[in-house]
Each structure stands twice: as C-alpha cells, then as structure tokens.
Amino acid sequence: MRLTEEHEELRAAVRSLLARRPDESAWRPLTEQIGVAGLAVPEEYGGAGCGALEIHVVMEELGRALAPVPFLGSAVLTTQALLASGEGELLPALAEGSAVGALAWAENGSWDPDAVRAGARRTAGGAWRLTGVKDHVLDGVDADVLIVAARTDAGVRLFQVAVDAPGLRRERLVPMDSSRPQARIVLDGAEGRPLGADGDGARALRRARDLGCVALAAEQVGAAERCLELTVAFAGERVQFGRPIGSFQAVKHRLADAYVRVEAARSAALGAAFAAAEGAAELPRYAAVAKSACSEAFSAVAGEMIQLHGGIGITWEHDAHRYFKRAHGGGQLLGAPARHRERLAEELGLTASRGR
Missing domain, CATH: 1.20.140.10 (Butyryl-CoA Dehydrogenase, subunit A, domain 3)
Incomplete structure (x- = not known):
C-alpha cells in the first residue's frame, strides 16, 4: 500500500497552506486553491472525481494541524450520503465550497442508522413534516445545506430541510473539542424535501x-x-x-x-x-x-x-x-x-x- 507522487504533492500543498492559515480562515483557500471540498465529487457535478486515497491524504494533514474546517462533515459525510442516495442537485455548491453541508442522523449518542427515531409524516397536502432531535451534528449551526435522516412507514429516508425552515431550531453545543463545532438540531414539524427512495436512507x-x-x-x-x-x-x-x-x-x-x-x-x-x-x-x-x-x-x-x-x-x-x-x-x-x-x-x- 503506497501513495503516489501526486498524493504526496497534494499533501505538500495542504500542509503548506495550513502552516500559513491554521484556523477557520483556511477553508476558503483550501477549497478555491486546492479544491478539497470537491475531491470525492464526480466531475459531472463539478468535482475532481477523486476518491478515498485523496481524502485520506487531506484528512491526515488536517489532523496534524487540528484545522477547524468543515471538511469531514461537509466534504465527506454529507457528500457521501448524497452520492449514495443518487442525489446530485446539491453537490455542485458543496464541491465548490460555496456551501457547507451538515448531515444530521445521530440520536441519543447512537450513530447506528437503524436507531433513527426522528419521524417523517406526509400531510394531506403532500408535504413531509419532520419531528425529532439530532445530536452531534458537525457544523450544524453554520451549515448552508442540512440533510436529516428520519423514519417513514417504509423505513429511514433522507430529507433536505431548509436552514431557515419554520419548526427547525439549531442549537450550538459546547463540545470537548472546540475546534470541531457541533450542534443539536430540533425538528418540530419542519418541512423536508425527500431525497432518494423511501426506505433507502439507512x-x-x-x-x-x-x-x-x-x-x-x-x-x-x-x-x-x-x-x-x-x-x-x-x-x-x-x-x-x-x-x-x-x-x-x-x-x-x-x-x-x-x-x-x-x-x-x-x-x-x-x-x-x-x-x-x-x-x-x-x-x-x-x-x-x-x-x-x-x-x-x-x-x-x-x-x-x-x-x-x-x-x-x-x-x-x-x-x-x-x-x-x-x-x-x-x-x-x-x-x-x-x-x-x-x-x-x-x-x-x-x-x-x-x-x-
């Protein structure tokens, strides 16, 4: 298992940038100059079409610097959930770095997809309404794109919820590691747009x-x-x-x-x-x-x-x-x-x- 010369060049570029900007301000040049936000996004959606090895290199360098940037939550978790759901509409903005994504699914300390209890019901008018509480949502307060896992009659499904939707409350948490922002997402009848097939969210x-x-x-x-x-x-x-x-x-x-x-x-x-x-x-x-x-x-x-x-x-x-x-x-x-x-x-x- 050996990384290529191109991988090492990527590592050097990220390390050099983080040496100059070891704080939140690194996110913009990381996305604009190196394109880290779109590494795992297919080219058809504006990404680089790379994969897990490139993500590995970037994450190693972010770990060395303890860089407080939303790479894991947006460029990995949210992006991969959307790709697995077959949803490409939201990917260009995430790949460009002009939008930050957050994936909300953990409940009561569990990250098991089968443990999702937040509910989604369809109203007589056809709208989906979500109710429940999500914990440990990475960059949840500052995210521009919010993806929520909720349970329907057919199983777990993913929904996009507008960050300013009525019935949605985003609470900033005080985690042990202040360099990795987390939020609690409270849903009280917030409207969600369904993503992927019903029951395919897990x-x-x-x-x-x-x-x-x-x-x-x-x-x-x-x-x-x-x-x-x-x-x-x-x-x-x-x-x-x-x-x-x-x-x-x-x-x-x-x-x-x-x-x-x-x-x-x-x-x-x-x-x-x-x-x-x-x-x-x-x-x-x-x-x-x-x-x-x-x-x-x-x-x-x-x-x-x-x-x-x-x-x-x-x-x-x-x-x-x-x-x-x-x-x-x-x-x-x-x-x-x-x-x-x-x-x-x-x-x-x-x-x-x-x-x-």
Whole structure:
C-alpha cells in the first residue's frame, strides 16, 4: 500500500497552506486553491472525481494541524450520503465550497442508522413534516445545506430541510473539542424535501458512516504522528539531572511504544482507504477496524504527550491539551471503538447484532 507522487504533492500543498492559515480562515483557500471540498465529487457535478486515497491524504494533514474546517462533515459525510442516495442537485455548491453541508442522523449518542427515531409524516397536502432531535451534528449551526435522516412507514429516508425552515431550531453545543463545532438540531414539524427512495436512507447512512470512519481514521493518524513528533522534540530539549529526558531508558521505551502505535494505526487507516478506493465489498470491516484501532492509538499517544511534557502539557501555553481533546472527542464520533469492534464481530458472524 503506497501513495503516489501526486498524493504526496497534494499533501505538500495542504500542509503548506495550513502552516500559513491554521484556523477557520483556511477553508476558503483550501477549497478555491486546492479544491478539497470537491475531491470525492464526480466531475459531472463539478468535482475532481477523486476518491478515498485523496481524502485520506487531506484528512491526515488536517489532523496534524487540528484545522477547524468543515471538511469531514461537509466534504465527506454529507457528500457521501448524497452520492449514495443518487442525489446530485446539491453537490455542485458543496464541491465548490460555496456551501457547507451538515448531515444530521445521530440520536441519543447512537450513530447506528437503524436507531433513527426522528419521524417523517406526509400531510394531506403532500408535504413531509419532520419531528425529532439530532445530536452531534458537525457544523450544524453554520451549515448552508442540512440533510436529516428520519423514519417513514417504509423505513429511514433522507430529507433536505431548509436552514431557515419554520419548526427547525439549531442549537450550538459546547463540545470537548472546540475546534470541531457541533450542534443539536430540533425538528418540530419542519418541512423536508425527500431525497432518494423511501426506505433507502439507512443504506446511504451506512455508506456515509463507513467512508466517514475511513476519513476520521486518517485524521487520527495524522494527529497522533504530530503528537509523537512534538514529544520526541521536547524529550531532546528538556533537561533533568543534567541530561535530556529523552536519554533515559524509561522515556525511550515509552516513545518507542508510541511509535509502534502510530505505525500500526497508519497501516489500519491506509488499508481501509485502499479498500474504499477499490470498492471492496469488505469495506465495512476495514472501516470498523480502522476506526477502532486509530481512535485508541491517538488517545494513547495524546496521553503520553501530556505525561512526557509534564506540567506544561496541561496548560493553555501548549497545544498538548488540544490534541488530547481531539483524541477523546474523535474517539466517540461516529461510534466508540467498542461499538466498532462489535460491528466487526457482527460482520464476521461472530455474535448476534445487539441493535445499536
């Protein structure tokens, strides 16, 4: 599994831009100069027609910089849900980056498509009215395009809800990781435009979840790698008892263990990205492995970063706490590692589904 020279050029371009703009202002040049918002969008809808490997490269770099841009929520989750639903009308604006999309489906902490309980009923006049509450909606308050999963008599279906629709309330949450904005979406009879076939929403959400997990795993690898780089550099500079702390055997062992975790996570993330790029039928298994392994590796390496930096690692003066928060927030996003191990076991037929 090797990335191409073109992939490395994409990486260099994204890294260089983020070095100059490591905040929210990076989104516009990322979309206008590099075209990241449309990487996974087919050319017929104004995108680049690329795939999971290009997404992997960009997510690794966004993870290294902890860039607070809406790439995961808009360019991955929303875009993939629309593609899986066969809906192309909204894609050009998302691909251009002139609009940001948000996909609302998690309820009560569950990202399982079968757990959707928000309801959609059709009125006598033919309009669809949605009722329910959605949690952990990435960029939900600032999004221009809102896609909501709701249950009809035929099953789960996706709906587009206007962001200013009567009966819709968007509440900004205060997540652990402030660099990844989240919202609660409250629907009280808000009108929605149906997307795709009735009852086909669960399939679209599963596809979006798998590709979202693959992308998130890449971000976690990039962030974990950066944690290790910063910690190794600090261990070579911080002097105790007349010598750099990195020269002590106990510290060397901990850094070596962190390195092994990062490289093992990299293998899992790359394997999932290649499976997605090749359209492998086993993608759900690869995605579950990557999300579980990379979430735990990032959390462990971010924890070591805190420990080996000592007191400064828990202050606002250092970025260690930001990586630690991203690790724990990302670990729960799209499902906790334990849930993905359960999902893997279900895929392999090793246990009965627990319906979560």
